[in-house]
Amino acid sequence: MEENTRYFSELERFEIININDGEKYNYLSNNDLVIDDEGNFKLLIINNNQSKFSFFNNSEFLEIPWEYVKKIGVRTIIVDIEDNLMKRNKL
Numbered sequence: 001m002e003e004n005t006r007y008f009s010e011l012e013r014f015e016i017i018n019i020n021d022g023e024k025y026n027y028l029s030n031n032d033l034v035i036d037d038e039g040n041f042k043l044l045i046i047n048n049n050q051s052k053f054s055f056f057n058n059s060e061f062l063e064i065p066w067e068y069v070k071k072i073g074v075r076t077i078i079v080d081i082e083d084n085l086m087k088r089n090k091l
Contacts, residue, residue, distance in 0.1 A: 013027060016028060019079070019080050025046045041069075045064075060088060060089070065081075
C-alpha cells in the first residue's frame with residue numbers, strides 16, 4: 001500500500017476541528033461521511049448535539065462540503081468553513 005493510504009477504521013478515531021473558529025466536532029466515528037456513486041467524499045455530517053441526553057432533544061446536524069476539508073493529519077481532520085456556509089438540519 002502507498003504511504004498516503006489510510007484505512008477508514010483509522011479515520012474513525014480522528015477528531016474533527018474547524019480552524020476557522022476553533023470548534024471541535026468530536027470524532028469521525030460519532031459523525032458521518034457521504035460518499036457518491038463514484039467513491040468520492042461529498043459531505044461530512046456532524047452531529048452538533050451538545051447534550052449527552054439527546055433522547056429528549058432534537059438533534060442538530062451540520063453538513064460540511066468536502067471542499068472545506070483542508071487536511072487529514074496524524075490524528076485530526078482539519079476543516080476551514082465559516083458558520084454561515086454550513087447547512088443545518090434537525091432530526
